[in-house]
Amino acid sequence: MRHVTELQVRYAETDQMGVVYHAHYLVWCEVGRTDFIRALGMPYAEMERQGIRLAVADATVRYHAGARYDDRIAVETRLVDVRSRMVTFAYRILRRFDEDATELLVSARIALVCTGREGRPASLPPSWRALLDRGVSAD
Amino acid sequence: MRHVTELQVRYAETDQMGVVYHAHYLVWCEVGRTDFIRALGMPYAEMERQGIRLAVADATVRYHAGARYDDRIAVETRLVDVRSRMVTFAYRILRRFDEDATELLVSARIALVCTGREGRPASLPPSWRALLDRGVSAD
C-alpha cells in the first residue's frame, strides 16, 4: 500500500534561495502520513482523542532537488515497519510536471513512537496495531 | 513602559522575494509580547498554567519595508489598553544598523481576548488585571 497526497507549493514555504526551505518537507511528510492513516480507516485526530499520540523519534531526509513556488508536488507515503511502540514511514516527494513526468525531490524515513497523553512511550492499542499492520509494505 | 526585544532574522523567515515573509512579523510581535509580560512580573507560561489564555482577536499590521536575512531587529512593545476581557498591544519593528540608526519596518496593533481553558471569553483575574494595568502607556 502506497498513498499519494498532492499539494502545491505555497509562497510562505520558499526561502531567499528561491526554493522550498528544507524544514518544510517534514511538514509535507506529516500531511502524507495523516492522509495515509486516514486511508487505513482511522483519522489520526481520532487517535489523539483516544489519548494515543505518535511522536516523531527519528527522521532521515535526503534532498535531491528543490521544490519551487507553485510546483505541483506528490508525496508518496508507505508504512514500512510496525512494532509494539514504534511505526516507521518512508516517503518520496516528487515534482509533477504537466505531462506525466516527475522528478524526485526528497526521500525520507521517519520513525514515530507511540505515547500516552503525558508523553511516555506506550504500546499501540491492539485495534490500532491490527489496522496499521494491514498497511505495511515491504521496504 | 516600552519593552524592546532584540532578535536576528533567520534564513527560514525569508521568502523568495529576498525579504521576511509577511506572516512572520506576527510571530515577532508575539515574542515581544511574551517579553513584555515577563518584564511586568508574570511569565505568560504561568498564566496558561493557571488556566488563563490570551487569544489574538484582532490584528492590524502595516508594512513599511522588508527585513532581510541576518538583519538585527528590535521589536518595541507597548500595552495600550486593558479592559476586563481584552488587552491591546502596539508594536514597532525596526531594523538596527551598526551605528545607532534604525529604520521602521512594521507597525502593528494586536488585541487579545482573555479566555479560559475551553476557549470561552472570561474576565482577567483581578491580580493579572492589576499587574497589566501597571504596564499601560498612552497610545
Added chain:
Amino acid sequence: MRHVTELQVRYAETDQMGVVYHAHYLVWCEVGRTDFIRALGMPYAEMERQGIRLAVADATVRYHAGARYDDRIAVETRLVDVRSRMVTFAYRILRRFDEDATELLVSARIALVCTGREGRPASLPPSWRALLDRGVSAD
C-alpha cells in the same frame, strides 16, 4: 467574482492552545490569493518572472473562532480594489462541516503594493491591470 480554495488544517499549523496559530491564516490568505489570480488567467509565478511583484503593505485580520487540526477549511477570496500601484483583497475563512454548514473563523483584508524587482513601488503593467480589473467585485 469570488474564488473558494479548500484546504485541510496541518498538524504543523496548530499551537499548544489546540487551535491554528494566528499567523498561519495569513498564509491561507496567500494561498487563496494565488488561486484567485490563477483563476483570472495569470499565475502569480508568471508575474514574478516578468519582474512584477505584489508585496503585502497592509493587513487587517479579525479572528472569530479557531480552526482545529484536520478541519476542512474554505478560503473565500475577493478582489475589492485595484489602483495603479495597489490591489486589495478581502477574505473569509470558514470551517466546513460534513453537512453543508460552515462557521466563520477569520475575516481579513490585505492590500498589496506593486513593485519591481528591486522592491520599489511601480505601476501595474496595463495588461495586468486590465486582467485584475475584470476580477473586482464590490466590497
Added chain:
Amino acid sequence: MRHVTELQVRYAETDQMGVVYHAHYLVWCEVGRTDFIRALGMPYAEMERQGIRLAVADATVRYHAGARYDDRIAVETRLVDVRSRMVTFAYRILRRFDEDATELLVSARIALVCTGREGRPASLPPSWRALLDRGVSAD
C-alpha cells in the same frame, strides 16, 4: 571548536501536543550554523553575496525529548567534516534549567552541498575552504 547559541522557545513553535513541532529543530540548527560560521569570521550572508550557497543535502535528526514554550534552549554546533563540495555539521540541542543542569532534546547531523547561484554543485572557493578547515573538530 564548538559554538553555543541560546534561544527561547516561541509560542509559534509549539503544536497541539504541547511541545515544539519537530520540523522547527531544523530551523534552530540553521540558527546555530549561521552563528558558527559568523564566529569563524565570515557571515553566511556574505558568502551568498559572493554567489556561494550551502544547500542542505542530508539531515538526520534524533528526537530524545520535547522542548516546551518559553524553555531556554542551547544549540551546540560543531563542524565535523569539510570536503571540496560538502560540509557536515553536528548539533546537540539542550534544554537549560535555571541551575546549570541541561537535558538533551535533539541530536542532529546535517550535510550541506556548496552550490553556485544557479544551484549547481560547486567547489568551495579556497579562502572559504581554509576558513572552514580551521573550524573542524573530530566527530
